[in-house]
Every structure is written in C-alpha cells, then in structure tokens.
Amino acid sequence: MVTVTESAQMYLAQLIGKQEVEGMAVRMFVSQPGTRFAETCLAYCKPDEVKEEDERIDYPSLIVYLEKISVPYLAEAVVDYDKDKMGGQLTIKAPNAKVPNIASDSPLSEKVNYFLITEINPGLQSHGGEVSLVEIKDGIAVLKFGGGCQGCSAVSMTLKEGVEKKLVERIPELKGVKDVTDHSVTDNAYYQ
Numbered sequence: 001m002v003t004v005t006e007s008a009q010m011y012l013a014q015l016i017g018k019q020e021v022e023g024m025a026v027r028m029f030v031s032q033p034g035t036r037f038a039e040t041c042l043a044y045c046k047p048d049e050v051k052e053e054d055e056r057i058d059y060p061s062l063i064v065y066l067e068k069i070s071v072p073y074l075a076e077a078v079v080d081y082d083k084d085k086m087g088g089q090l091t092i093k094a095p096n097a098k099v100p101n102i103a104s105d106s107p108l109s110e111k112v113n114y115f116l117i118t119e120i121n122p123g124l125q126s127h128g129g130e131v132s133l134v135e136i137k138d139g140i141a142v143l144k145f146g147g148g149c150q151g152c153s154a155v156s157m158t159l160k161e162g163v164e165k166k167l168v169e170r171i172p173e174l175k176g177v178k179d180v181t182d183h184s185v186t187d188n189a190y191y192q
Contacts, residue, residue, distance in 0.1 A: 008081040013061035023047040029067035030097045040094040139175035
C-alpha cells in the first residue's frame with residue numbers, strides 16, 4: 001500500500017514531536033482524487049480528527065492514517081525524505097493519485113479513463129494534445145480531443161490507428177471509439 005521510508009518516518013516523527021498535542025499523528029489523503037488536478041497531501045491529525053473508517057499504519061515512531069476515499073489512489077505511494085545542505089526535502093510519489101489501478105471487474109468507463117490517462121495522453125502531450133472520455137454509449141467510448149489535437153488534420157488517423165486500436169486491444173469488451181470534437185476550431189492544431 002503506502003510506504004513511508006525510514007528517513008521520512010524520522011523526519012515526520014520529529015515534526016510531530018514539536019507539536020503541543022498529545023497523540024498527534026499524520027493523515028494522508030488525495031484532494032480531487034482520480035482527476036488530473038489530484039494532489040497527494042500530508043497533514044497533522046489530532047486524536048479527535050481520526051475517523052473510524054480511516055486505515056491506520058503503525059510505524060515505530062509514527063502513526064499514519066489514510067483517508068478511506070483516498071486509499072485506492074494511494075496504492076504504491078512512497079513518502080521519502082532526502083537530507084541535503086539546506087535541510088532536506090520531503091517528497092510524496094503517488095502514481096495512482098490521478099487514476100487508481102483498475103481491476104478486471106472495474107466499470108468500462110474507469111478502464112477507458114485509466115488507459116487514456118496512462119497510455120494515450122502521454123503520447124498526445126508531445127504535440128500539446130489530449131483526449132478525454134465523454135461517455136460510454138452501447139460499448140462505444142465517446143471521446144473529445146483538445147489542445148493540439150482539436151482541429152488537427154491527422155486526428156482521424158490518431159483516432160483509428162492509435163487511440164481506438166490501443167483501447168480495443170487493452171479492453172476487449174470495448175467495441176470502438178467515436179470522436180465528438182468540433183474540429184472546425186484549428187487555433188492550436190498540431191497539423192493544419
């Protein structure tokens with residue numbers, strides 16, 4: 001689940017030790033989970049702020065509470081602390097904060113979103129583009145392109161040879177894709 005390195009445990013325990021509240025812990029959560037705006041956060045957690053549904057992780061000198069709704073988004077997260085000449089830096093790497101790992105029984109829309117965000121959009125971003133899921137209709141993923149893909153003269157090839165091919169290969173229950181983008185707007189198009 002979540003890994004807090006030994007150096008991060010020591011650093012966080014030191015910060016908590018400076019607080020004047022007995023039984024202080026750390027709460028870890030993701031704000032706006034599952035979106036491109038997701039942020040992974042750490043905060044002080046007083047004993048009266050602990051929620052019954054929180055997941056608790058006990059370390060020798062530290063207690064970390066995971067917000068229940070954030071747990072799937074915190075899978076494989078790592079909290080680390082690197083000491084340097086200026087003091088040090090606490091880092092949080094949460095590869096699933098924007099999109100949780102999917103399971104074979106996840107809804108079709110979650111599977112499509114997962115692959116759009118993790119496999120399709122990184123390639124489109126090199127051209128300043130992106131694609132998002134509008135809806136699933138009768139097994140067809142209805143998509144909307146933006147950025148450099150909107151109005152791009154190569155978008156139909158990108159849709160059929162790139163996006164659709166990869167999605168149908170990865171998600172066998174998906175029948176195909178449909179583009180609902182208004183491509184008459186060519187202001188930022190990669191190819192015109």
